[in-house]
Amino acid sequence: MAGSDSGLKEIHLNLPATSSEVAALEPGTIVYLTGLVYTARERVYQKVLTEGADLPVDLRGISNVNFHCSPAAAADGKGGYTIGGVTATASFRFSKWMPEWLDLTGTRIVIGKGGMPQKDYERVLAPRGAIYLTTVGYGTGALLGRGIKRVRDVFWLEELGLAQAMWLFEVEKFGPFIVDSDLQGQSLFARHGEQINQGLGKLYEGLSPPALHRYGETDDREDELM
Amino acid sequence: MIEVAKIESAAYEIMKRAAIHIPSDYKNGIKEMQRTETGPLPRFVLHTMVSNWDAADEDQRPMCADTGLPRYYVKVGNDARLDEGFIGLERALRRATAQATHDVPLRPNRVHPLWRTEHNNNVGINAPEIEWSFEPDVDWVDVTTVHKGGLFGTDYRMLFPGDGIDGIKRFVLDTLIAFGKRGLACQPAIVGVGIGGSKDTCMQLGKQAACLRTVGDRNPDPKIAELxxxxxxxxxxxxxxxxxxVGSSMVIDCHIEVGYTHTGGMPVSVHTFCLSSRRATARLHSDGTVEYRTDPQWFTPYMRRESIEWPDQTAV
Structure with a gap:
């Protein structure tokens, strides 16, 4: 659909994704998903990995896709939930939990906003057979909301709140997403970032620097700012 | 007389409109950028965003699930009268926020900054923010809501007069590059630049410039418009x-607002209003009618007045 006029490669996957399907994904490919996806972010990671809580459901048996997201959702008064928009949140904040989390859950696809540092792909995700999909935009909340057909379950809702709870979503043609990392640990974001960096010097040419520097421009606390 | 009950229902309505419908000025600007964007991946992103706005319109669901920090800007006509006064108005806006959070639904993003506790309704201490301004010789009240995420894309820096326009350019570049990487600023964005004032005014002006002016609008000072x-x-x-x-579309428009500042300094702030630039305004008239629009019309000549008296003696 969305990729039709872009010249970009487009793939539809049924979940849980197999190892060979994950291995075939290349950075820059557009992906749509059908199956079961779960959400987990900092409070779920803390609860399970730091506080030692048991997983509320056997993820290995049902879903290998971790979505860094919190939905705009509300109870519908009939025991279910209305899902409005769905958008990812920035994943770099969660990278410290990834090694243990992937080992514990067998997650093979991580979806979020903005990717993770390439080192995480090389050292953490790729060796565990996992790749990263980024959402598009960002803020395709309505399109992703459409892709969620049903809330299968939600855990720790009262304790962690709507945004941090663990949701299980049944999804259909859920996307689009863009493959950021592959099983070689390559990163689409890193590749584009490097290319843009090459032009930055020229951009600043002729613009004299301000008189007062800022903390943060150097890590040396003994430096003066002027 | 303007009834507070009317204000509450209008505030609820603009909460909904802002979350679901992208303002046409922004949408048209993005459609224009689709034609000029040089990179295939960014072009795909813009294409997808347009589809997303269509889906939001059709399904009546929020365009982005991060419905940001819902807040209000209220402009009160000098001749407007409210049946329950300003306290009633503020109460109405808080009620509308809670109700809209449940009904639309909006994400209940607001939590206590330290204890991370919440009421699941986007209301709390100092939330939603309500900023006030006034307008001479009219009897209406304008209520604008803005839903903006707040984690990335904003910065402040104290520059000095000697740093000149170069200093401003460098700082804008620094901010756009830093937050543009991986698209954390959710660009192409409306970039608001606040120049002058004291530190807090500077931040406020930049934010208002980004959120309360439309794509294509220019500052009335021709030199600022040029900048x-x-x-x-x-x-x-x-x-x-x-x-x-890799591509060519970072800034869909740039808006600058200025405030008189300390003679020794030139504080500058940069704000980016994202691919889900959500704003909606309701004008409540004294006869009970309500009009809705997406241009907040916040920066009136009165807002930018320079002299003691109004009307400005030098302008007459």
Missing amino acids: EMELMTLGNSIGMGAMGF
Whole structure:
């Protein structure tokens, strides 16, 4: 659909994704998903990995896709939930939990906003057979909301709140997403970032620097700012 | 007389409109950028965003699930009278926020900053923010809501007069590059630049410039208008597009607002209003009618007045 006029490669996957399907994904490919996806972010990671809580459901048996997201959702008064928009949140904040989390859950696809540092792909995700999909935009909340057909379950809702709870979503043609990392640990974001960096010097040419520097421009606390 | 009950229902309505419908000025601007964007990946992103706005319209669901920090800007006509006064108005806006959070639904983003506790309704201490301004010789009240995420894309810096326009350009570039990588600023964005005032005014002006002016609007000072265009061109020459991919669309428009500042300083703030630039305004008239629009019309000549008296003696 969305990729039709872009010249970009487009793939539809049924979940849980197999190892060979994950291995075939290349950075820059557009992906749509059908199956079961779960959400987990900092409070779920803390609860399970730091506080030692048991997983509320056997993820290995049902879903290998971790979505860094919190939905705009509300109870519908009939025991279910209305899902409005769905958008990812920035994943770099969660990278410290990834090694243990992937080992514990067998997650093979991580979806979020903005990717993770390439080192995480090389050292953490790729060796565990996992790749990263980024959402598009960002803020395709309505399109992703459409892709969620049903809330299968939600855990720790009262304790962690709507945004941090663990949701299980049944999804259909859920996307689009863009493959950021592959099983070689390559990163689409890193590749584009490097290319843009090459032009930055020229951009600043002729613009004299301000008189007062800022903390943060150097890590040396003994430096003066002027 | 303007009834507070009317204000509450209008505030509820603009909460809904802002969350679901992208303002047409922004949408048209993005459609224009689709034609000029040089990178295939950023072009795909813009294409997808347009589909997303269509889906939001059709399904009546929020365009982005991060419905940001819902807040209000209220402009009160000098001749407007409220049946329950300003306290009643503030109460109405808090009620509308809670109700809309449940009904639309909006994400209940607001939590206590330290204890992370929440009421699941986007209301709490100092939330939603309500900023006030006034307008002479009219009897209406304008209520504008803005839903903006708040984690990335904003910065403040104390520059000095000697740093000149170069200093401003460097700082805008620094901010756009830093937050543009991986698209954390959710660009192409409306870039608001606040120049002058004290530190808090500077932040406020930049934020209002980004959120309360429409794509294509120019500052009435021709030299500032020229600088707006120059900063926009500069941002679009970084070589970066949507999501930080190689491309050409960073800045959909640039708006600058200024405030008189300390003679020794030139504080500057930069704010980016994202691919889900959500704003909606209701005008409540004294006869009970309500009009809705997407241009907040916040920066009136009165807001930018320079002299003691109004009307400005020098302008007459």
